[in-house]
């Protein structure tokens with residue numbers, strides 16, 4: 001094995017067809033490149049976590065035939081790693097306190113508190129009360145290459161400005177947690193939903209600021225409902241847990257344009273995985289923004 005891929009769901013509801021599609025793409029891509037594959041629970045925003053959702057997610061993944069070699073890491077148990085990363089940013093003079101509310105500015109955060117809130121190395125940060133932001137004042141345009149979508153060189157200032165790395169309520173920001181976790185878990189390839197593509201610049205900048213290795217990125221086209229609207233984790237009608245696992249896998253492979261034969265939905269999940277491992281080809285996803293789910297998730301009849 002060389003390298004590592006990952007699937008990192010949030011426990012905010014049941015997995016839907018889009019989640020399965022992303023999980024499948026990340027797992028198949030890892031296997032195709034000789035990498036192993038892990039699952040991480042992104043529950044850093046504990047205010048949004050739904051009790052019991054994590055167990056539902058793990059059991060759904062298992063029923064579809066996913067398996068992962070190492071225990072799931074929970075972000076809610078990882079605060080000390082994020083605080084250590086904040087130490088690094090603070091020692092570099094990049095961290096500052098900010099009490100600005102959403103109504104105090106429009107668009108990307110303009111850096112209002114950058115000078116007056118700056119934290120000196122070793123200065124106590126406190127635990128809650130004000131947000132901690134990362135200065136992007138010296139960030140040049142961040143360059144990264146998406147494996148399936150090509151070059152992206154957004155200006156951080158126009159995308160996010162100085163972004164929050166620890167929130168006012170004391171929870172670490174998603175951006176920080178993702179970057180720290182990918183590095184400490186040895187992740188080398190990130191295959192995830194297209195909706196997270198915009199955040200890649202911030203994460204690449206954080207990797208550089210923290211002196212962490214770069215990872216490769218590939219963004220899976222966003223699966224939409226049949227009417228083009230966003231699939232929702234909270235809408236039970238879009239959950240796929242009630243489908244036979246083989247049908248769910250067939251649907252996801254179909255969405256990923258792998259052209260599974262209809263008979264596949266009558267196979268065991270193990271047989272489907274064997275078929276998919278042997279044929280995985282991400283080329284049909286290159287440059288694709290969205291994939292439209294069928295109106296009804298009926299299993300194919302023949």
Ligand SMILES: [Zn+2]
Pocket residue numbers: 097098099100112113
């Ligand atoms: Zn501020």
